Amino acid sequence: MIDLIVFLVAAAICLVGAVGVVVARNPVHSALMLVMTLFGIAVHFVAQEAHFLAAVQVIVYAGAIVVMFLFVIMLLGVDVHTKLDLGGLKGQRVAAAAFGVVGLGVLVFLMTRVEDGITSQPAGTPIDPNTPDINQLAHSLFDQYVFAFELTSVLLIIAVIGAVILSRKPRPELEESQGGES
Amino acid sequence: MEVTEGWYLVLGALLFIIGGIGLLLRRNPLVMLMCVELMLNGVNLTFVAFSRILGDVAGQTVVFFVLVVAAAEVVVGLGIVVAIVRRSPGATADDLSVMKG
Numbered sequence: 001m002i003d004l005i006v007f008l009v010a011a012a013i014c015l016v017g018a019v020g021v022v023v024a025r026n027p028v029h030s031a032l033m034l035v036m037t038l039f040g041i042a043v044h045f046v047a048q049e050a051h052f053l054a055a056v057q058v059i060v061y062a063g064a065i066v067v068m069f070l071f072v073i074m075l076l077g078v079d080v081h082t083k084l085d086l087g088g089l090k091g092q093r094v095a096a097a098a099f100g101v102v103g104l105g106v107l108v109f110l111m112t113r114v115e116d117g118i119t120s121q122p123a124g125t126p127i128d129p130n131t132p133d134i135n136q137l138a139h140s141l142f143d144q145y146v147f148a149f150e151l152t153s154v155l156l157i158i159a160v161i162g163a164v165i166l167s168r169k170p171r172p173e174l175e176e177s178q179g180g181e182s
Numbered sequence: 183m184e185v186t187e188g189w190y191l192v193l194g195a196l197l198f199i200i201g202g203i204g205l206l207l208r209r210n211p212l213v214m215l216m217c218v219e220l221m222l223n224g225v226n227l228t229f230v231a232f233s234r235i236l237g238d239v240a241g242q243t244v245v246f247f248v249l250v251v252a253a254a255e256v257v258v259g260l261g262i263v264v265a266i267v268r269r270s271p272g273a274t275a276d277d278l279s280v281m282k283g
Contacts (some may be wrong), residue, residue: 003185018197022204025248030213034220037197044190045269048234050242052204057226060249065256072260073212076267096206103199111192119211127202127237139244152250159254166261 006047014040029071038062052134190231197224209274211263215256224282 003146013036018031038061045054126131127139201220208214226245233241266273 004183007185007189007252011189014193014197015200018200018204018220021213022200023205023222024213027210027212034216037220040224041197041227042195044227045230047185048187048190048230050230050233050245053242054247055232055247056249060253061219061223065253068256068260069212072264075264078213092206096203100199100203100208103195103202106194107192107199111188114188122220125239127233133239133242136239137242137246140239141246142241144240145243145247148247151246155224155254156250159257164263166258176186 003047006023006043010043010047013037014038014044027073028070034069035062036064038066050133052132083124087092172178187231187235191228194224197221197227199224209276211259211266211273211275214275215259215263218259218265219252219256222248248249 017033017035017037017040020029021037024030024033038057042054042062043059045057047049116138125136127136198221201217201222201224204217204220206216208217214258228249229245231243233239242271270277
């Protein structure tokens, strides 16, 4: 019974937050609604016994990524009087409606068709209910998926370098003087 | 009623759909990036639910990689947004159609 209450409350938080992100006029409100959704998902992670992921979700997503969003919003300045500008490009609203209808249709189709659940057998490391999930995650991450783990470090370095180059202000007088010297 | 894992899958799919609709509807590039985050979170929820269903911890490992990719995506995306808005203040995603050759 408590499971059901937790699920329903967290799911309501998630969905209200998700709709809020889409319909909020002020980008700051969108970011705060995103925090709400992320907390709801963290609650779902706890309910599914992925405790470490729940902590990471709150720290990384709600703590770092949303703060970065808010930082950029404040940096660029908030235009409070913006309308809810929807679908400027031709056919964009139609595409959104089609995406929603098709997605919901597929969802309902799957819900009606799949009755006996997923029965295939796992291929990777089975979950041991006696050891904490963080230990199992570490073994999976550093044994089986260590190559992908190393690749993510490369990805992060590329992203950081790209962000630095993108957001650097061009200084024409410096470049000109350097060009003159060389 | 009992909460089965299928409920989590349905919620993840709903989050993905809402994020996709928002991505297509909104024109503010920052809000579009947030909608991408919504879609990624729907997928994360699905991965964790499948990890529980199949009894395989690999699903939770994949969520880690999704987190890393989301962080990298946000860093680069916000860098691009800052660069665009610095050049033409108040730009929306549609204004980038001037880049069409």
